[in-house]
Amino acid sequence: MQHVTLLPTTFLLLFCCLLPIADAAGAEENPRKELRSEISAMERSAGFTAKDTAYISKILTLAGEMRFYDADSLLKLSERSLTLSEAAGFLKGKAKSYLRLADYHSDKGDSEKAIELYEKGLALSEAGNFGDLRLSALNGLSGEYVYKGDIAGALTKYLEALELAEQTGELEMQSILNENIANLYAEQKDYDHCLEYFQRVKRINDKLGNDIIKAETMSNLASVYADMGNLEYAMFNINQSIDIFEENRIFDWLAYAYETKGKVYLKKFNYKWALYWYSQAEMLHMNLEDDRSRIDLLNGMAEAHFGQGNDSLASDYATQAFRISEKIRFTEGKRDCAQTLYRIHRKQEDYATALVYHEVFQKLSDSISKRENQQGLSLLKTRNEFEKQKEELIEENEKALAEQKRFVWIGWVALFIALIIIYLVYRSKRLQKQLAEELTTKKDILEVRKAELQANNQTKTKLFSIIGHDLRGPIGALQSLLTMYSEGDMKKEEFLSFIPKLKSDVDHIFFTLNNLLSWGYTQMEGAKTKPSNTILENIVQENINLLAEIADQKSIRVVSELQGNTEVWSDPNQIDIVIRNLISNALKFTPENGIVSIRAEDKDTHWVIAVRDTGVGIDRVTMSRLFQDSSNTSTYGTNNEKGTGLGLSLCKEMVEKNNGKIWVDSTLRIGSTFYFTLPKAAQKYSEAV
Structure with a gap:
């Protein structure tokens, strides 16, 4: 789970003894009730004016609290704060209003509109030199790029935000941004670099000394360990985070932690306990308004019911998750749900429906640009290597300068030693210049190699994109039909009914290959x-x-x-x-x-x-x-x-x-x-x- 912009992607149950749902809702409602009371008191006070920046800020705080509980209120409060901020000339309020509006459209799956609003908020934050809002805007933009599958774009914004956070000493944002980068590596199955970034996050969290932030990190780390198959480490981390969230009654993160625990049991093939935790998460989720978070929860429940042989319930949950994914245009969720529905319908011998979902899964899998994501991460690795070389050269320069200062001090003792020091200083400066030139040269070489890599990969990327998108789908469908026919899952008459479709796919493959070979031949200068x-x-x-x-x-x-x-x-x-x-x-x-x-x-x-x-x-x-x-x-x-x-x-x-x-x-x-x-x-x- 990514921080700030990417909220928990599923929700949880309470450990051992269940917290009553009404009690949970009441505890969650208190901050919002207090904010409403404070706003009402301000409106009733003598000399009240809606242009009061403290009043506008309070509305914005309430809007943020309403995000995952009442989307309509989030929208109305954000629009109201924007109108008041414009009337009052309150630049920071205007910037923050755009960010809250961006949050609303992000949760509705409208990434294009969300990006537009985040960029407006970012521009105003930079104009007003509001460092905290600039970090929030960059992190929000990065999250939207992740939803769109643009990992390279997300990395660019994360790194820009991380550099700003390091300059301003914002430890909490450093923790969040490093953890989000770790999650990007986890999505690419690069667990070595993922765990390396989590180690950085742990060191920053130790400096912060905030148990809730530590628990959030442990929840994300538990999910990564579950995906890696390291279920013991996953269970250890998730149990620790659950204790902290329960004690502090942090219900959104607690929900995510319990859903993660359900995922761990699912990977252990313990479907009974997986459903237990998933069901409790579903109960807590009734008090939340976050469609994106419901998708993994419902699909997880579908997989658990499918594992128990409850095909009808599994189909209902997976179909519900699939429809939500379509509604908010969430490609990854739609892909995962399509795969689950394919397995369910195939087991039920509904091969026509199974084939439809299989083709949806294939198409969406191909559309998620994993190759571009890997290239983006490669660029990050290259940058890290360059930064490491730069740090080593700077360290060498610092040592050389320290040696120079020592000789200068000794030079006061005797003229002869001073002459030697002058010579050493001259040599040290020449060495420093040489090292700086080497650093510049290495940087230029890296830039040239980066450009060459991008140019060389452009043709291959386009070829593989077309092969994966337009050839893999029809071939995959043909393979699935042949597999079902050869394994006796499909009768001859059913198979023959697909012959017209197969012929159309084969004709398409032949024509595509003919064009592809001609184009590839020209691109390779042949x-x-x-x-x-x-x-x-x-x-x-x-x-x-x-x-x-x-x-x-x-x-x-x-x-x-x-x-x-x-x-x-x-x-x-x-x-x-x-x-x-x-x-x-x-x-x-x-x-x-x-x-x-x-x-x-x-x-x-x-x-x-x-x-x-x-x-x-x-x-x-x-x-x-x-x-x-x-x-x-x-x-x-x-x-x-x-x-x-x-x-x-x-x-x-x-x-x-x-x-x-x-x-x-x-x-x-x-x-x-x-x-x-x-x-x-x-x-x-x-x-x-």
């Missing part, structure tokens, strides 16, 4: 453009014949309007790829009984080729990024045909290699026309050969 006099209408007709079956399936008429004199100077293999992808795209986005036509317009020095369809059209936003280098836009066709988003990038690259240009004109619900130019075949080109 493809050289070899232009020659090329008859364009022959290439067009061959591709019309090749794609005839797809066109027939949708009753689409494909017409070539090219005349017999369309001769261009280009590489025929590359232009073949361009024609095939554009016709394939036109078929994909044209509904049944449509028309796709190919024509060429004669210009002075070149041909303008147009592939027109009567399809669904493209909106302006999508059109603006179709041919961008960083774009990998992919959508489903009118019959849910799949695509990689690679085809248009490949077309652009191939056309430009042949000294041409490519663009698109489209109108929604009327159709699209893709244009590209190619040089005319001329005598001078023949001589160039």
Whole structure:
């Protein structure tokens, strides 16, 4: 569990003797009741004005207390404090109001809006030099980047916040930020670095001497140990944290601790006790309003019921968790719930539903950019190594300076010794300069290597992304069907009913592989453009014949309007790829009984080729990024045909290699026309050969 912005992800039960739910709610309500009373007293006092900064601050404090108990109150109080702060010119109140509003949208799963508000709060905090709010804003931003799967972005903000916390001596925020970085390593299964950061957190917590903060760390550490399979250490840490939370009646963290204890029992396959702790957590959670936290709790209960053979209850809990994940757009939760539902429906021999959830799981697993996360952590390791080298060089410099001072002091004793010291000082300065130059050189080398690594990995990242996203899914579905059929889980008739889908997936894989190999070949600088006099209408007709079956399936008429004199100077293999992808795209986005036509317009020095369809059209936003280098836009066709988003990038690259240009004109619900130019075949080109 991450601090401050990432609240407990499941909730707990009470140890041995249960605390009554009403009692718990009452204890939690007291701070909020006291704040309401104080606000009411201020409003009734003589000379009261709503522009009083103390009054606005009190409203903001109440808003923070309401976060996981009444989201509507959090929103209304935050909006009210923002209005009052603007009227009073209270910059700090305005900054804090944006952070509270960001918390609300974060809990609702609207990360884009939350990031926008956190950034507004951060900008005001920096303008007003409010160090505490700046740390909170950076930590909140980092949490949203984690929810979005942008680990590199989260690390950047965490490190920026950590550096600020170290400069200002904010030990509590240092503890929180180091623990959040440890959790990032845990999510990547890099437990060595994770535990290294937890050791740092423990040292900071010892300086703080706060038992509640120590208990929070032990709860997170227990969850990590449970994921590692070190269940004894997990149980030791969680029991200690439970004692502290119960004594201090910290119910949100106590809930998380008990849920973690349920997870430990689940990993021990002790489903009875796992359900015991999960159920108590569910009871406490009734007094909280935190959808994101409920997902792991409900999915954990689903797994425990499934382990006991209660398939119906397991399905109910997992489905509920899946729906909450969809509601707040929580990708990781949706993925985990899909996996649980796949196991449940497969056991119930509901193979069609099982396959649906299996495909959802595969798709979401691929969409969570683990490769980018690992690269982000690698950058952090590189930074740590650089910082370590810098500290070693600084330490050497400090030793050299200390030696210099000692010789200067001795120099007062005798002129001869002074002369020697002068020489040593000169040598020491030269050594210091040399060390500084070496430090700069090493830094430059690290930056160059970092840039080279990013450049070299860009192509591989894109290749693996497409392979994982567009090939792994269909192949995984095919593998699942074959496995169920070979193991006797599926009858022959059921298997044969999936044949049309399998054929569509295989066709998609073949077309994707063809594009992928062509693009990869060009990216690895293995493809050289070899232009020659090329008859364009022959290439067009061959591709019309090749794609005839797809066109027939949708009753689409494909017409070539090219005349017999369309001769261009280009590489025929590359232009073949361009024609095939554009016709394939036109078929994909044209509904049944449509028309796709190919024509060429004669210009002075070149041909303008147009592939027109009567399809669904493209909106302006999508059109603006179709041919961008960083774009990998992919959508489903009118019959849910799949695509990689690679085809248009490949077309652009191939056309430009042949000294041409490519663009698109489209109108929604009327159709699209893709244009590209190619040089005319001329005598001078023949001589160039």
